[in-house]
Amino acid sequence: MGVVTRVNGPLVQVSGLSEAAMYDLVDLGPDRIPGEIVGIRRDGATVQAYEYTGGLAPGQPAAALGVPLSARLGPHLLGGVFDGLLRPLTGAATWLGPRSVNVAGDQEWRFTPLAAEGDHTEPGTPVGRLDDAGALPYLLLSPGGQVTAVRAEGRLPIGAAVATVGGDQVGVTTSWPVRRPRPFGDRLGETVPLITGQRVVDLLLPVARGGTAAVPGGFGTGKTVLLQQIAKWCDADVVVYVGCGERGNEMADVVQELSELTDPRTGGPLARRTVVIANTSNMPMMAREASIYTGVTVAEHFRDMGYHAVVIADSTSRWAEARREFASRSGALPAEEGYPADLASALAAFYERAGLVRALGGAAGSVTIIGAVSPPGGDLTEPVTTLTQRFARSLWSLDRDLAYARHYPAVSWTESFARDGDALAAWHVRDGRAAWATQRARTASLLAEADRIAALAEIVGTGALPAHERVVLLGGRLIREGLLRQSALSPADAFSAPDRTTALSGAVLDVIDHCLDLAAGGTPITAIEEHDYSPLLRAREQPAARVPGLRDQVLAALR
Amino acid sequence: MIAPVLEFAEVTELTGPLVVLRGVEGVGWDEFARVRLASGELRHGLVLDVDEDLAVVQVLQGTSGMTRSGTRVSFTGSPLRIPVGPGWLGRVCDGRGGPLDGGPPVFGQATAPVGGVPLNPTMRRPPAEPVLTGVSAIDTLTTLVRGQKIALFSSAGLPHLELAAQIAAQAHTGTEPFSVVFAAMGLTHADATAVRDTLEERTAAGELTLLLNLADDPVIERLLTPRLALTVAEHLAFEGGRHVLVIMADMTAYCEALREVSAARGEIPARRAYPGYLYSDLASLYERCGRVRGRPGSVTVLPVVTMPAGDITHPVPDLTGYITEGQIVLAGGGAYPPIDALQSLSRLMRKGVGAGRTVPEHLDVAAQLLAALARERQARELAELVGESALTPADRRYLAFARAFREDLLRQRRDERRDLDQTFTRAWRVLSALPRRDLSLLAPDTLDVHYREGS
Numbered sequence A: 001m002g003v004v005t006r007v008n009g010p011l012v013q014v015s016g017l018s019e020a021a022m023y024d025l026v027d028l029g030p031d032r033i034p035g036e037i038v039g040i041r042r043d044g045a046t047v048q049a050y051e052y053t054g055g056l057a058p059g060q061p062a063a064a065l066g067v068p069l070s071a072r073l074g075p076h077l078l079g080g081v082f083d084g085l086l087r088p089l090t091g092a093a094t095w096l097g098p099r100s101v102n103v104a105g106d107q108e109w110r111f112t113p114l115a116a117e118g119d120h121t122e123p124g125t126p127v128g129r130l131d132d133a134g135a136l137p138y139l140l141l142s143p144g145g146q147v148t149a150v151r152a153e154g155r156l157p158i159g160a161a162v163a164t165v166g167g168d169q170v171g172v173t174t175s176w177p178v179r180r181p182r183p184f185g186d187r188l189g190e191t192v193p194l195i196t197g198q199r200v201v202d203l204l205l206p207v208a209r210g211g212t213a214a215v216p217g218g219f220g221t222g223k224t225v226l227l228q229q230i231a232k233w234c235d236a237d238v239v240v241y242v243g244c245g246e247r248g249n250e251m252a253d254v255v256q257e258l259s260e261l262t263d264p265r266t267g268g269p270l271a272r273r274t275v276v277i278a279n280t281s282n283m284p285m286m287a288r289e290a291s292i293y294t295g296v297t298v299a300e301h302f303r304d305m306g307y308h309a310v311v312i313a314d315s316t317s318r319w320a321e322a323r324r325e326f327a328s329r330s331g332a333l334p335a336e337e338g339y340p341a342d343l344a345s346a347l348a349a350f351y352e353r354a355g356l357v358r359a360l361g362g363a364a365g366s367v368t369i370i371g372a373v374s375p376p377g378g379d380l381t382e383p384v385t386t387l388t389q390r391f392a393r394s395l396w397s398l399d400r401d402l403a404y405a406r407h408y409p410a411v412s413w414t415e416s417f418a419r420d421g422d423a424l425a426a427w428h429v430r431d432g433r434a435a436w437a438t439q440r441a442r443t444a445s446l447l448a449e450a451d452r453i454a455a456l457a458e459i460v461g462t463g464a465l466p467a468h469e470r471v472v473l474l475g476g477r478l479i480r481e482g483l484l485r486q487s488a489l490s491p492a493d494a495f496s497a498p499d500r501t502t503a504l505s506g507a508v509l510d511v512i513d514h515c516l517d518l519a520a521g522g523t524p525i526t527a528i529e530e531h532d533y534s535p536l537l538r539a540r541e542q543p544a545a546r547v548p549g550l551r552d553q554v555l556a557a558l559r
Numbered sequence B: 001m002i003a004p005v006l007e008f009a010e011v012t013e014l015t016g017p018l019v020v021l022r023g024v025e026g027v028g029w030d031e032f033a034r035v036r037l038a039s040g041e042l043r044h045g046l047v048l049d050v051d052e053d054l055a056v057v058q059v060l061q062g063t064s065g066m067t068r069s070g071t072r073v074s075f076t077g078s079p080l081r082i083p084v085g086p087g088w089l090g091r092v093c094d095g096r097g098g099p100l101d102g103g104p105p106v107f108g109q110a111t112a113p114v115g116g117v118p119l120n121p122t123m124r125r126p127p128a129e130p131v132l133t134g135v136s137a138i139d140t141l142t143t144l145v146r147g148q149k150i151a152l153f154s155s156a157g158l159p160h161l162e163l164a165a166q167i168a169a170q171a172h173t174g175t176e177p178f179s180v181v182f183a184a185m186g187l188t189h190a191d192a193t194a195v196r197d198t199l200e201e202r203t204a205a206g207e208l209t210l211l212l213n214l215a216d217d218p219v220i221e222r223l224l225t226p227r228l229a230l231t232v233a234e235h236l237a238f239e240g241g242r243h244v245l246v247i248m249a250d251m252t253a254y255c256e257a258l259r260e261v262s263a264a265r266g267e268i269p270a271r272r273a274y275p276g277y278l279y280s281d282l283a284s285l286y287e288r289c290g291r292v293r294g295r296p297g298s299v300t301v302l303p304v305v306t307m308p309a310g311d312i313t314h315p316v317p318d319l320t321g322y323i324t325e326g327q328i329v330l331a332g333g334g335a336y337p338p339i340d341a342l343q344s345l346s347r348l349m350r351k352g353v354g355a356g357r358t359v360p361e362h363l364d365v366a367a368q369l370l371a372a373l374a375r376e377r378q379a380r381e382l383a384e385l386v387g388e389s390a391l392t393p394a395d396r397r398y399l400a401f402a403r404a405f406r407e408d409l410l411r412q413r414r415d416e417r418r419d420l421d422q423t424f425t426r427a428w429r430v431l432s433a434l435p436r437r438d439l440s441l442l443a444p445d446t447l448d449v450h451y452r453e454g455s
């Protein structure tokens, strides 16, 4: 038993716990505020508290629990909303005072055994299945060994044990220390895209399953909307949405939308494949720090069942700031911009938890990590942004000028990258969309050329440009408005399946090519510029099958 | 249990707004303290750090005149609580809630902690109805939504206080009960008088609370003023069922006070010497807006931020923008109110306007106005580089459109209250400056009803 000696916000010093282990949990004071040991000295320990420490005083007790900060993983996660320590918020008090969140739960699920008494099971293979926990069967995995007892088919509550394997109990829930990656077999070499349904991403800046993407952008540039679109429509089995130090209204909004929207693949509400972790900016800061790890642990847990999981973290900057805040209170020497020196290694370790792997049980599963970055002042040279860029395989940089011009998603085509872009385009070609790779290359080069010519036009005036360059300018506009723009508010266009994306980009490129031919053949440039392209620009709101017709309408009128 | 109120005498240090005490026992972090000076004057403080028998206390009225030997500090055993209730309405008080209007001190049936308690995000109701301000540019393009937080960004010399006061005087929620809490921080006497005058009628009607921390009031008091305002507002809203608009002007002055405390504590500074926790601190204020499941009423928060040197990347506007759900940006040069429509955005507007809330075509009208303004900006920038004569006729039409927008819709008198009808009549007149085929974001049947070519 230890004693509190100092309280400075979330930083608590205790005496007498010098024999405890790093990262062990501690209960602080009479309200048993949870905290984690982050430093040990000969005479005591430094504890990072996860709740408001108001009223906590020197002299009060501190009890080490002998276990590290762990998440309770189970079938109750799908469709639920949790705090940064994965305690359920649904059903908790309206106002979150001390001890208002606890880990009860009274759900039940239908259990079907998948192993029989006497079977020998490999680690990570299922011993049973719960069928009504979410959109997909929830698998209960073996620790490995001989099954000596297993439940019969029937309904099970959250606290139940389902089997005994190798002398260990397998329960409906398990617990895992959030800062430690869950083990897997090996990383797989294939490159398969995560289909996000956002054209600018899927076509120009794709991310692979098991990959990592970072979304830096100043306030109001559209990070949250983009991430929420992906949370709703990407083709993952499980989505873990971590609201890390962001707005309460946004969390309420996304939770409501997910419960109202239908999952096109299962017919059930999208919420059934989603786990929401909410640590809004007015909730205790240090739980924000934990929430990132909690989120990725949940994703790994579903990966281990052979599912494709996506972790969406909005915003990783708030996580980094929580670390900075704590480091500064504990007197650690600051590195760049006051951030602790271990920021780079912490970020790298977090993004390393992504991957497409063969799980222990043999099935392929993945964790894809997509993190928003909120650079102060929109300054992309600040430490969290620059470090994240090093570890992310795709970067979707949001541009304030595009956002002000209401070009959404405001993904900058010049400041972004996708390291697996070519490999992922090749996948689409193999998947039957023959033109995908060429469309991607043409779109990118036309955009770059249009930007170059636009800069030139600012010096010499548009009138001084040769006809073919003016067509490229026009082409840039058609690509931006007819292809890249995608309103999250449009029911018809919020999601674009690959077939519709390729149809749209094909239509836009066909029209541009035709305009280039006309200009080369001597058609006056103003006639081309003043032409009515609105059927093509409206094609975004149409199903893929209608797109060629609209293209032909424009082409016919151009002749 | 009644907490023992202990008196501690041994002041070891006085720095900036801080008192360091030795010999304390059983004092908890963030506890509220009473500080008695040798003169008998009573001040208030909060515990920022307790280390064994040392406590660091931040004195809300500042430490001026305090001595080491003559100061007595007692602790109340709980965080600071204030009385709450409708007794606040119609009152003008200082930044700590002391009456300035000659009335008695404010009492309430209940008390509440000024720091607030975080609202469970699953208990929030997403904002979905408007607060109308009677200011055309705001009501059409950046509608305030009940339960939202939206900032007013401005620069020194621009009329943000006038606009904030106009909003405070005019805003309403139709037939539903509505009140305003106006927290002024670091205002000059002249500004304070002007705000007080503008709000006099509404104060007299018992619909408004005005809290005034003046430029020569203790700086540290500013840390309390917005919390007081929000605590009063939360109670009026969630217990009293009112829609409450909280205006906090000027948050830049608040942040300077925060920086002062941080510097006195020797904390490691982040950008521009502001503390690293500025984001969380501001969020602990702004996030107190909202609507709560199962309760009527709402708290809408409108912080006013002057951007030092007009720099939107300065930490105070920047972090504010990262927390609020949109911003109304004032930029120099234009007629009153000098709102820069393209930089302004009300993120929750799409849920808060439309049929049954404002007018059915509201979102499309706003989108069309903004798209046209964006096109005009491009044309204007090009004209600045290569001359207006190099513009196409189409581009020149957009310049004319933008002039109509500024004169007919944006420009408005400081005491002019426009209802939605008047505002949308003007908006359609402005849109009619463009050819109908350019208005692709508006539905044909809407255009049939409202579009008047060449009007």
Ligand SMILES: Nc1ncnc2c1ncn2[C@@H]1O[C@H](COP(=O)(O)OP(=O)(O)OP(=O)(O)O)[C@@H](O)[C@H]1O
Pocket (backbone or CB within 6 Å): A217, A218, A219, A220, A221, A222, A223, A224, A225, A226, A374, A408, A409, A410, A486, A487, A488, A489, B321, B322, B323, B346, B347, B348
């Ligand atoms: N794809 C989109 N479609 C339509 N509107 C969009 C889109 N993306 C962004 N917006 C608009 O931009 C606003 C701001 O977007 P968002 O909230 O995602 O910004 P953000 O980058 O997350 O900002 P912050 O850092 O402050 O959280 C939205 O409220 C919406 O009005």
Ligand SMILES: [Mg+2]
Pocket (backbone or CB within 6 Å): A223, A224, A225, A246, A314
């Ligand atoms: Mg956001």
